[in-house]
Amino acid sequence: MSVRARTAIGAVVGATVLAVLPGCGGGTSTDSGGNSHPKTLTYWASNQGASLEDDKAKLTPELQAFEKQTGIKVKLEVVPWSDLLNRILAATTSGQGPDVMNIGNTWSASLQATGALLPFDDKNFAKIGGKGRFQESALGSTGTAGKPPTAVPLYSLAYALYYNKKLFGDAGISKPPATWNELVQDGKKLTTGGHTGLAIEGASIPENTHHAYIFAKQHGGDFFDAQGNPTFTAPGVAEGVKQYVDFVAGDKIASPSDAEYAQNESVRDFASGKAGMILWQAGGKNFQSHGMKPDDYGVAPVPVQSGAPGQGQNVNSMVAGINIAVFKNTGNLDGALKFVQFMTSDAEQKKLNSEYGSIPSVKTAAQDPAFATPEQNILRTTIATSATPLPQVPKESQFEQVIGGALKDLLADAAAGHPVTLESVRSRLAKAQQQM
Structure with a gap:
């Protein structure tokens, strides 16, 4: 998309x-x-x-x-x-x-x-x-x-990780993160003085779906079986979704207000220097349209669990x-x-x-x-x-709607201070599968 x-x-x-x-x-x-x-x-x-x-x-x-x-x-x-x-x-x-x-x-x-x-x-x-x-x-x-x-x-x-060079330098971060653990550590260093570590678009149905799919893949999970049937509660899916929601819920490197973003607000936050990192598709021209200069940001592959992007559980973009x-x-x-x-x-x-x-x-x-x-x-x-590729199945449009909506709800819970656990994630994914 x-x-x-x-x-x-x-x-x-x-x-x-x-x-x-x-x-x-x-x-x-x-x-x-x-x-x-x-x-x-x-x-x-x-x-x-x-x-x-x-x-x-x-x-x-x-x-x-x-x-x-x-x-x-x-x-x-x-x-x-x-x-x-x-x-x-x-x-x-x-x-x-x-x-x-x-x-x-x-x-x-x-x-x-x-x-x-x-x-x-x-x-x-x-x-x-x-x-x-x-x-x-x-x-x-x-x-x-x-x-x-x-x-x-x-x-x-494709998605890439974009980072603010000045904010990285001010925080003593010498290189972009290659693993999610490194991203969270860097995000916590950046979350200070009115800045946040990572900008996300938590009310965007497509953004949520894309990240849910990739994070689940990195945990060995998938949303559909070989016959095209939904498998939203399969092993690895809830773990991947929770890892993404935890940017707000547990790690607290994304602002609770990001849970309401759906209209490129995260791009504006990154371009203005409010956020230190963002995961975005070919974002450079977009950032520049909001006043950011090409020398102000760096680009790196989206992190994976192992730090070495590739196929299987190391995919990092749809x-x-x-x-x-x-x-x-x-x-x-x-x-x-x-x-x-x-x-x-x-x-x-x-x-x-x-x-x-x-x-x-x-x-x-x-x-x-x-x-x-x-x-x-x-x-x-x-x-x-x-x-x-995202699942090339006839119900893909419906998949985007129900999964994107499920993450929107989970991120809203996190923003409101409600606990987000593997059990609550699995429950919400089971509800989404019933909607399919």
Whole structure:
């Protein structure tokens, strides 16, 4: 999911996704798809930049260039993350939506299950330059394994640990933490004089879900079995969730007020020097938009229990990012595929990922020296060696809602001074599994 995907998704009921009739989808016409409107396209873009207006400023010149090349005018709407999933689900049920849209890559399997999106089989991949152009790690978050993807990667992202160099120096900390024990120790040194050690976004459903998933993985747990059934009470899951909640509850290196954050408040706290560390997806451009200079912060891999990121229990990020999809009943199928080809071209991949601080999903574009900054080298290495996709199961959207909500409740309990124990975590996770 996007670097901007920090606000609550809204109530998402899994049955909403699964009940959609195959073939029903968005588009600019009520026909069953084709090329009835060959000169226009509608495009829902996700909010990647500092604001909706920032995205419009970045995207409009590119859409004008596409119109100049093809004669196809693109009507742009930048949709906030707080609305995007519900807007998409409404479009899949009503048949009234855009021709092309961005989706958080974690939603790929859920939206694939609606039957509303165009499958990118070999024929459709060939029309946009071929499947082999894309990073394999990014393709891993485009839908259920064994089925043609219904979206293709656009921007690739991963989590990193960002730290305030001045606050670290003032606290006598010489290097970023590599293990969670070190992070907690450093966080306690930083929690003084009105500063906190770590900023978190405790009321953000996506943020909570991402961290719950990765922390559970590091404890050997998983939220689904091989058949896609929820296993929220499996060994390791509660231990991972508790470790994250303990940043507020037991370790007290994150402020209780962070439990109410859901609108990038943690970014502002970090950028202003109120917090010494933050776990964020490709955060550099975002911090700079809030007045922080690149030399003010350092970047390191997200810690793991052993201090050596890798696979298995050493994963330290989900494979984050944005995919681009076409509604099956678009009124301009040929134009929609041309637009996807344009947005995933080397030139556009380099330009837009440079604007957003993300990594191109296209192999040749990602090799450009412009994407070899210290931050992006860490992001690229994380994506390639120590990240894992969120569960590519039809109920993934519902999983995000119930698990993100469970952590929101647990963090609120911690902020209120109520004890958070393994038993209380297991109880809340059992309730979440019942909701599934």
